[in-house]
Amino acid sequence: MEMAGAYYGYLETGFFIIGFVKIGDELVRVGFYKSLRQLEDEIGAYHPRPRFDLGEFQGLIRDLRAYLSGEHVVFDYPFRIERPEFEKRVLLKVREIPYGETRSYSWVAGEVGRPRAWRAVANALARNPIAIIIPCHRVLRKDGRIAGSGFSRKVREHLLRLEGALLRR
Numbered sequence: 001m002e003m004a005g006a007y008y009g010y011l012e013t014g015f016f017i018i019g020f021v022k023i024g025d026e027l028v029r030v031g032f033y034k035s036l037r038q039l040e041d042e043i044g045a046y047h048p049r050p051r052f053d054l055g056e057f058q059g060l061i062r063d064l065r066a067y068l069s070g071e072h073v074v075f076d077y078p079f080r081i082e083r084p085e086f087e088k089r090v091l092l093k094v095r096e097i098p099y100g101e102t103r104s105y106s107w108v109a110g111e112v113g114r115p116r117a118w119r120a121v122a123n124a125l126a127r128n129p130i131a132i133i134i135p136c137h138r139v140l141r142k143d144g145r146i147a148g149s150g151f152s153r154k155v156r157e158h159l160l161r162l163e164g165a166l167l168r169r
Contacts, residue, residue: 006050008043009057027079030130032155072099075133087124097138100163104142
């Protein structure tokens with residue numbers, strides 16, 4: 001059975017795939033994938049499964065292409081976050097970090113009223129369901145280094161370079 005008003009799509013880049021899901025008018029997932037199969041495996045976990053329809057994402061795809069070309073884009077799309085209250089506060093605070101700027105995990109922790117909870121902030125951002133729209137790639141370690149490893153670290157470095165943020169440290 002198909003979920004009414006639930007759609008998914010993707011944009012292939014030379015480096016990764018950006019996959020997205022929306023239910024109704026709200027984005028519920030924007031993520032990075034190494035392969036289309038990895039995206040389809042995740043989509044398959046939705047019950048019932050969203051329907052593939054790139055037409056539902058024309059504006060988002062246009063803005064993602066512009067962003068990946070180095071343009072400053074404001075991603076103003078409705079989204080839904082189904083996370084515990086602390087994680088929601090973290091994600092919404094990170095959403096406020098301007099294009100081309102970075103902040104530390106400890107800065108975010110202080111801004112959400114839990115100054116010693118930088119590890120909890122890092123864990124919340126690791127589960128960010130709406131990448132780029134909520135720019136968790138703009139949050140760095142206190143020493144200015146990018147946290148993470150492997151594929152996710154390479155994606156974060158790529159996005160920070162696009163925004164010129166690695167040059168401003």
